[in-house]
Amino acid sequence: MLLDGKVVVITGAGRGIGREEALLMGKLGAKVVVNDLGAHFDGTGASAGPAHEVVDEIKKSGGDAVANGDSVSDFKGAQRIVECAIDTFGKLNVLVNNAGILRDRMIFNMSEEDWDAVIAVHLKGTFNCTRHACVYWREQHKVGDVLNGRIINTSSDSGLLGNPSQSNYGAAKAAIAAMSFIIDREMAKYGVTVNAIAPVARTRLTVEATPATAALMGQGTGEGEFDVFNPRNVAPLVAWLASDDAADVHGEVFRVGGGTVWAMQGWHSAAKVQQRGVWDPSALGTKLKTELAKGGTRKETMADVFAGGL
Ligand SMILES: NC(=O)c1ccc[n+]([C@@H]2O[C@H](COP(=O)([O-])OP(=O)(O)OC[C@H]3O[C@@H](n4cnc5c(N)ncnc54)[C@H](O)[C@@H]3O)[C@@H](O)[C@H]2O)c1
Numbered sequence: 164m165l166l167d168g169k170v171v172v173i174t175g176a177g178r179g180i181g182r183e184e185a186l187l188m189g190k191l192g193a194k195v196v197v198n199d200l201g202a203h204f205d206g207t208g209a210s211a212g213p214a215h216e217v218v219d220e221i222k223k224s225g226g227d228a229v230a231n232g233d234s235v236s237d238f239k240g241a242q243r244i245v246e247c248a249i250d251t252f253g254k255l256n257v258l259v260n261n262a263g264i265l266r267d268r269m270i271f272n273m274s275e276e277d278w279d280a281v282i283a284v285h286l287k288g289t290f291n292c293t294r295h296a297c298v299y300w301r302e303q304h305k306v307g308d309v310l311n312g313r314i315i316n317t318s319s320d321s322g323l324l325g326n327p328s329q330s331n332y333g334a335a336k337a338a339i340a341a342m343s344f345i346i347d348r349e350m351a352k353y354g355v356t357v358n359a360i361a362p363v364a365r366t367r368l369t370v371e372a373t374p375a376t377a378a379l380m381g382q383g384t385g386e387g388e389f390d391v392f393n394p395r396n397v398a399p400l401v402a403w404l405a406s407d408d409a410a411d412v413h414g415e416v417f418r419v420g421g422g423t424v425w426a427m428q429g430w431h432s433a434a435k436v437q438q439r440g441v442w443d444p445s446a447l448g449t450k451l452k453t454e455l456a457k458g459g460t461r462k463e464t465m466a467d468v469f470a471g472g473l
Contacts, residue, residue, distance in 0.1 A: 175262025177213025235288030344414030363420030391421030421473030
């Protein structure tokens, strides 16, 4: 099987996309640390239930898994998540940073707490788990144990394209995409790859926290029809990126939803104005307005993605 012998940590794997990733990777032979705080979608509260339910499901279908209830936003907690894999299954091969919360507000209504909570789970949580895993892989590499480490981070169109009312979340998700290709360059020499996904799926975060997006996704389909927004559709890409077969895939960002996977590209120059000498501000403005009017810098929007179909 694709992931035979691999030990995988998936954060936020008690529900939604992480749960589907855990179930599929368990089926494909991986031993899975199912991390989940069991929080409400805004990050409040905690429950051991969701992580244990996923562990039970994996075990029922013949796989091996263990639950962990630490919060990814706690630096020491993240260390315990990584240690849980090593203590339980003897090593760590794959880290999927997936845990997430939402606190959508327009910028003028956003409290300091809403900002900090979202940055703590997404951006700091991704840093925390990644940092502990990379220390471990570098140490193992030094003693000749090359573990073909894999990190699959979870970004979002909210950060790659922009979505009003999500300046906290989008900023974290854009930074996670950037972190992915930066840390990939740092860790490539230790046999580690770092890639990111930007999923599109009907989960608690879309249904409960972003009703406008949920409305675009509908209620699901009838028996036997392909439900493009089922979170199950995201998991195959993550399973493949975790495998030895994806050893040469470095620092990529993929949008994934339904049966579609898009290879994404980030900031790059799209137009320029130039002269040999210091610009007069008004003359520069005139040239820039002419250039912008050509439309070459128009950015893809989330509405374009839905209009294009999955
Ligand atoms: N659903 C989408 O369309 C979509 C789009 C783009 C990105 N994402 C991202 O996908 C990831 C999964 O989200 P989902 O849609 O499955 O939502 P979800 O709410 O179903 O699952 C998120 C899980 O993360 C857990 N969690 C929250 N805070 C945690 C913490 N501090 N430590 C450990 N676990 C914690 C929650 O308990 C929950 O089980 C998130 O990073 C989200 O931002 C989702």
